Amino acid sequence: MIRQDTPYLEVPTIPIKIKKEVREDGNILIWSDIDLEEYPEKATDRLKYWAGAEPQRTFIAQRDHNGAWRSFGYGEVYKKIQHIGQYLLDNAAYHDGPVVVLSGNSWQHALLALAAMHVGVPYSAISPAYSLKSKDFKRLVHCIGLLNPGLVFVQDGRLYEKALGALPVPAPVVVAENPLNGAISFDELMEAEPTDAVSGAHARIHRDTVAKILFTSGSTGWPKGVINTHGNLMCNLQQITQTYPFVANGGLTLVDWLPWSHTFGGNHNFGLTYYNGGTFYIDEGNPTVEGFATTVENLKDIAPTVYFNVPKGFEELVVHLKNDEALCRTFFSRLKMLFFGGASLSQHVRDDLDRLALRTVGYRILISSGYGMTEACPSTMFNTRYDQRSGNLGVPVPGIVSKLVAFGDDSYEVRFKGPNLTPGYWKDDEQTANAFDDQGFFKSGDALKFADENDPGAGMVYDGRITENFKLNSGTWVNVGILKSKLIAAGNGLIKDAVLTGHDRDFVGAILFLELSNCASFAKMPGADFKTIIRSEKIIRAIENIVQDLSETGTGASTVIRRATIADFNPSVKKGELTDKGSINQRAVLTYRKKVVESLYKVDKPPTVIEISIGR
Structure with missing residues (x-):
């Protein structure tokens, strides 16, 4: 364990000043007590400024x-x-x-x-x-x-x-x-x-002029074309810059692969660069074993000041940093912040990054994240606290109001209103009308809860996607986000992701996707292929114990996984089972892997299915 008093490289971030109001209807409003500063009207105004102020400064670079x-x-x-x-x-x-x-x-x-x-x-x-x-x-x-x-x-x-x-x-x-x-x-x-x-x-051009149409991932249906106006974009880039003021005035050097067809890469990272006169090195790698070799070569060349990635990218990065001292020295030499998005970063990966930074430069680096979506261009909340553990999404950015609508015992559906929120969907009036409530708040469909009910400044914790949750045939709701997060955390690096099953069934089941590099190390099988790893008796017994131990902490049918199976397939990008960001699309897996789901509920379970003994 890393001692909590181990020093960080301290960088300036926005003060945490959060207001909270409980309304008569039971809804809760939270917002930043720090004013949103002025921002440009047009998407290229800041580009024009830097062209005049620093014409020779490198804006964008790519290998030929x-x-x-x-x-x-x-x-x-x-x-x-x-x-x-x-x-x-x-x-x-x-x-x-x-x-x-x-x-x-x-x-x-x-x-x-x-x-x-x-x-x-x-x-x-x-x-x-x-x-x-x-x-x-x-x-x-x-x-x-x-x-x-x-x-x-x-x-x-x-x-x-x-x-x-x-x-x-x-x-x-x-x-x-x-x-x-x-x-x-x-x-x-x-x-x-x-x-x-x-x-x-x-x-x-004015603030309401359409700048972009970016498509949602389509995880809950066909992709929707989200309108981003010039005002939406510039507002959010100002919100991000106020949150992390050290990126201003050329303080940002990125080595980045995240696709511009998604809001994280295209709005947040690329936009933040030219908004602040930074430098963007296009990384043609990706967070796969093969693709990350390109990323490593780029990171050996260029030392970023901030490194953005999805959790899968950080998992790949840690493997290389552990085995390459020269890469470590370059990577951490100018680094001020690590930032992940798109999914939750496992605690063991955070701990590895802390240890690597301490070994290399003698201090820890701020590991930050937040909550965003295509409809917000993308940012609504950020976690800037050094002492937070994985799962905390932080607090609202200046200029946005978050409305929390009660959902379940201590969770809330989060909704947003602010000048960075989309006016709607391209040529889809019905979807646009359904996306906002009667007070003009955008309905995210995500459930959050307070890290501390008495302190809104302590941040919000992700509590699952409302549309992913399902009922057992007993009528009991299963909170997919909570149970999946507990399962992955219990796996201590062996379980990368999971798809939970059980809609209208007797019990909760799970399709488990393993973190192959960690499993190979655990089973002492360096270089083993996919099939060898998932069939390893040592791995199967370890997974069985993980699911068993987790289920023994459950308080009822909705919190206990009765059966599980290790996925013997790689999720398909073509079928939408795997997103461009490397995360699993639960709905698509359930749609295209019906035989795997059915195997979990057969009376005579196949040998590939792990059954948990309740109360052993």
């Missing part, structure tokens, strides 16, 4: 085909988006639909997105998985049909040729590499000569 970093300064980027903006005004802006990007992060993608927003043309990035990891392209077709784009961009024509052929709406196609017949070269966009039309279009 030879492995060398190609860098673009703020002045150069601002100049290039004038050219691209002119092209868009000449060729696509007359169309009602936005500029759409199907491919991943790249410097060309960045310039096109900024240019579109600069001249008031809406921009939408769609998850590359919809184009590259799907056979029927159903989600891609759904998104494109909703957007009816005026222009479509792909990085690599050959790579995206099949997806482009599936588009239900014809639109001009722009390609950066490996051109296709009839496609427009990205270089042609940069050759357009800017006229007064660019400044005129920019001048007409």
